[in-house]
Amino acid sequence: MISNILSGLSVDGNTAACVVLLALGIILVVKGGDWFVDAASWIAEVSGIPTFIIGATIVSLATTLPEILVSSIAASQGNTGMAIGNAVGSVNCNIALIMAISLLFIPATFKRKDYAIKMILLPVAIAVLWGVSAANRTVQWWEALIVLVVFVAFMVENVLSAKNHSKELVEAVEPSQNENKEESTQKSGVLFYYFSAQNAKKITIKKSGMVIERKDIVKNIILFLLGAGAIVLGAQLMCDNGSAIASTLGVSDELIGVTILAVGTSLPELVTTITAIAKKKSDLSVGNIVGANIIDLTLILPICAFISAAKFGTPLPVESQALVLDFPFCLAVSAVAMLPALIMGKFKRWQGALLLAGYITYITLLVLNTTGTIAIF
DSSP states (O other): OHHHHHHHHHHHSOHHHHHHHHHHHHHHHHHHHHHHHHHHHHHHHHHOOOHHHHIIIIIHHHHTHHHHHHHHHHHHTTOHHHHHHHHHHHHHHIIIIIIHHHHHHOOOBOOHHHHHHHHHHHHHHHHHHHHHHHHHSEEOHHHHHHHHHHHHHHHHHHHHHHHHHHGGGGGTBOTTSOTTHHHHHHHHOHHHHHHHOTTOOOEEBTTTOOEEOHHHHHHHHHHHHHHHHHHHHHHHHHHHHHHHHHHHTTOOHHHHIIIIIHHHTTHHHHHHHHHHHHTTOHHHHHHHHHHHHHHIIIIIHHHHHHHHHHHHSSOEEOOHHIIIIIHHHHHHHHHHHHHHHHHHSBOOHHHHHHHHHHHHHHHHHHHHHHTTSSOOO
């Protein structure tokens, strides 16, 4: 209901109203991103789960909500081109623009054993989806299940990684708090131990010296949820009203689609990345981008295929643009971003520069094709 009202204001209101709503959207995403990253970082430190994994799971699921909603609605309305284009286009934006920005400012380092599987799963997901789509220029519901297996593998790997890292918390709780703390922590982690310790009002993490209280847990959960909601709502306001302003200025719908709308649904990832950079949390930003891209490809498109099969009784058609330009570019930039990092054990600034140059070329080709200057597909 709120989204419909805001959308109506965007379309029917005057330019001044659109500017006000656009400014409100900016405020929401900036402040929401601040809360979101703070809470996610706190969760990572307290739970013992690496920040990269937090970014690749919880943060990624929340920041991909705009893509999930837009693509699902588009598929239910029969606009399959928008459904696929939004998901794949968002991945291209995430890697070649947002990750590029992150790497240019703060190249992230990571442990290969912790993140290798995730970084390999991304190009694998792209290759599988491209292959499935190219076979008959459609995605059948049973083919969507194949793609969904990659998503399940991604989530299972993250759960196993989190479980392994939680074992390190056995020595993180002060021994004076409970004589059975080792057994409790081994079974369920430090947060479960905290809630089950009736007499414990505080827990001190030895590694960082952080003191955890019950009010801190509630506060950070609330900030996390509020931040996620503010980012999603703010991104929608910026996307809708930015498009309305562009239309008022006489910009073509095609050009709006490949610029404002493509970047619009990726705003949560962009804001999270910029905020993470400002807070020196580069591993959170990169983890968020990797996780968001895997989710975009392996969850959103299967959902769209299921919707198409259930509502229209037909497979999800794949447009020429996706097969000729979007998927190849997506696979290329993921290789540039992931493979050198896996070999070197860290990201480099030159990767960010190369990715950004690639994205500018990609957008230029789309614009030239849209305006009829060249014919690519």
